[in-house]
Amino acid sequence: MNLNELGAYKHKVASVFANDPDIIDVLLGPVDEDADTDEMLLGNDPDSCGHIFEYEYVDDTNETTDTYLCMETVVAKVPTTTAYRVYLYIFVYCHKKIMQSYKREGTVGTRVDILAADVDRLLNGSKDFGIGKLNLVSNDVYKPNNKYYGRCICYEAVDFNRRNSR
Known part of the structure; x- marks a missing residue:
């Protein structure tokens, strides 16, 4: 894995979440069968600010009571030159009222x-x-502000350290 691949890595994770019926239900509630849930979840719909973010999203001025699923990656080089250790952080949180x-x-x-x-x-x-395999490393409390509460879940993956093709 090269650092320029991290965006694609997060996008793949977001896609897995956006296509899971249980996650759709938690984040959006009941939706029409013909609704474009990708647009609603990822913030491409004018009526939705989004619920899945490929970065740690916290809107302190948000007056809605929503649920969010965010992610971030951190790369730590392992002692050899052949592999990277990638940490995938998942932030799961919602407004305390819901x-x-x-x-x-x-x-x-x-x-x-x-x-x-x-x-x-x-x-x-x-x-x-x-x-x-992607392995669970930790599961901790996450409090982005005083109205929201959730968890920060960390997974570890190992991938090859490939040389840039340039």
């Missing part, structure tokens, strides 16, 4: 608990993000 308002049959917990479990179901152990 923390208890989401229910799904067969699940227990707050909106953030359920969304974090959905994220983990899709990412933990996946072989689609580097050499070997």
Whole structure:
């Protein structure tokens, strides 16, 4: 992996999230079958500011009670020249007023608990993000401001260190 690939890496993760029916339901609620959920989730719809961001998004002036799923990557070089260790941080958070308002049959917990479990179901152990499996490193409390609460989940992937083709 080269640093110029990190944008594509995050875009791939965002796409996985935007295409999962459970994540769509947590973030948007019930939607019409013909609705373009990609536009609503990714902020390309004039009626939606977006819910999935390929960076740590926090709007301190936001007056809505929304749920967000954000991500960031950090690369740490491993002791050899052949591989990189990539840390994928997932920020799952929502307005405190709606923390208890989401229910799904067969699940227990707050909106953030359920969304974090959905994220983990899709990412933990996946072989689609580097050499070997994507592994859970940590799961910590995330408080972007006094109205929102959530989790910061960190995964680790290892990928080849390829030389630039220039």
